[in-house]
Amino acid sequence: MIKLWINDLPVEVEEGSTILEAAKFLGFPIPTLCHMDSLSPYGACRLCIVEIGEGDRAKLVSSCTYPVENGLKVRTASERVVKARKMIIELLLATCPQSKVIQDLASAHGVRQQRFKQEYDDCILCGLCVRMCKEQMMAGAIGFRGRGERRSIGTPFDAKSETCRLCGGCIHVCPACTLRCTYSEPEKAVCGGCANLEPPCIEKEEFHDMMCYMRPCVACEIIPTEKKQS
């Protein structure tokens, strides 16, 4: 067992686990994007950063790839972490403003401005699809190509892959292309629509003890007026 401090609480976790696993197990929330249980950690999105060490030696590391150490002091939500995380989300948002996953992250972390040029890329190079294809689907049909600003994901030579079985696993895990944010003002980079929507039923007396699975959440509101009156 490894003894460490998370947010000043002494904790014990199993050797070989990552900071992220430890924090999750103990209930400290750390946002992630490129991490998925059952896929190898990759550390691409940097969203899961935490601060380790003390004083001048304190530094930010990605918790999904950092193994726990004896005596480690971890802060999951220090001022520095929160600030850096907001910046990361802002940058991710600039790459891919049409992704609902990233828009939701932005709302959840109070990102209220967009200072960067919006690129409308359809990929944030988180590598989830690459790992899905290789590790879970055992196909290895797609991979990273090139580097720097030319880095992209796809098949070698852009050729139709012989190993791809069209399973759709890559699309299923993609944070950029599965869910689209359909915000109505595209020039306003930060949408925040869905995350700011309070379920209307909370305020309504007749619904307060009801469990409802209507989708979208506001479905009860859209009931035609005549029916409501009858």
Added chain:
Amino acid sequence: MRIDTIQGIIGKHKNDKGGLISVLEEIQSKLGYLTRESLEAVAEGMGKPLTDVYGVATFFRAFSLKPRGKHLVSACVGTACHVRGSHAVVRELEKVLGVKPGDTTADNEFTLETVACLGACALGPMVVIDGHFFSKMNSGKVKGVIDRARAGLDRSEGGGDERVFPLVVRCPRCNHGLMDSGKLIDGKPSIKLTVSFGGKHGWLRLSSLYGSYSVECEYEVPVETVVNFFCPHCHAELGGSQECSDCQAPMVPLLVDGGGMIQVCSRRGCKVHMLDLNGVNFDF
């Protein structure tokens, strides 16, 4: 390249970590670039998905998936050159050559590439063509420089003997130029290498004139000694996989600018060498 040659190369590096890079390096030094077929053969031979091999091949600058032209034009777009206006030079180069950086002209004459800092910032914007540095470039100078390169920057004035012509060579490992214009042999920049033999370690300069056997060395090399050659820049041992057809000493491969390879026998006094320009074999 034949499949069994590739398998031979794979066999050599199979067990070392990062062997893939060595394999690709060796194939590239033989072919001048990496063909699709060779990548597929490597993937199959090493039991790796093609995506991995392709990812490595496209990640490193040293690998090229396209054949290179006869002349390599590298325009510096490093910070210093950038502020001195290298973008205008690059734009003009693109216009004159009709290709984008990274591409080769249709007649296979020029490959244009951009590099980040050549270490001559004070002279920027820099353009290097076939190992010749052109400093303080501007868009007006581009056309003239390209015309000169087309006519041949290294053309020998050595008379009409077609078999005596100068070569510009690079290290097959790090692609660093090996020409030393500070020291002329046969009136041409010499090829500078590091050698070691019998506990001695020093420089050795070869004549770059193809067909000339003039050599200078820091130490006297006794005839018949087999010396080990190293690149003076990356310090990689250059002894190749091929053996001399006459004396069985390892041949030393060097990359010839503009495509192709030259192999020189590493035994002092042995005159066997082979020039292979883009697949055409000249055996002399």
